[in-house]
Amino acid sequence: MENVVPYKIQIISIIGAVLFMFLVFRLIVKRKLKIEYAILWMLCTFVLLVFAIWRNGLDLIAHMLGVFYAPALIFLGAIFAIVIFLVHMSVVNTKQEQQIKDLAQQLALLKEELGKNK
Numbered sequence: 001m002e003n004v005v006p007y008k009i010q011i012i013s014i015i016g017a018v019l020f021m022f023l024v025f026r027l028i029v030k031r032k033l034k035i036e037y038a039i040l041w042m043l044c045t046f047v048l049l050v051f052a053i054w055r056n057g058l059d060l061i062a063h064m065l066g067v068f069y070a071p072a073l074i075f076l077g078a079i080f081a082i083v084i085f086l087v088h089m090s091v092v093n094t095k096q097e098q099q100i101k102d103l104a105q106q107l108a109l110l111k112e113e114l115g116k117n118k
Contacts, residue, residue, distance in 0.1 A: 013052035021045045044081065 024041045027033035033041075051058050051074075062070035 010052055010055060014049065017045050017049040017052055021049075040085070047077075 021042065024033065024038055024045065028035065028038050058070045058073060062068075062073045065073065067073045067076075
């Protein structure tokens with residue numbers, strides 16, 4: 001019975017990763033997700049899929065890095081990825097704010113010019 005439970009978790013993990021990958025593909029097809037973000041999500045899903053298939057992989061990598069509790073390595077990687085993603089989103093947000101400001105100024109100038117021509 002002890003050997004059956006880890007395989008159930010492994011199968012559920014594989015199915016979950018594949019379903020998530022399918023969801024990302026659907027979002028790309030529906031043009032609701034940009035390719036640059038889709039690649040990021042696909043990469044994360046691929047890593048999860050590798051660890052779901054390669055059962056001792058996480059333990060081996062954790063041991064090589066000197067991490068005593070292997071699941072903590074997943075959280076460390078996730079936190080690192082989230083921080084990188086948040087910095088990227090902040091850069092994108094700042095760029096879009098500047099573009100909106102420029103467009104609003106251009107629109108105001110165009111409205112003023114149209115008002116003068118009347």
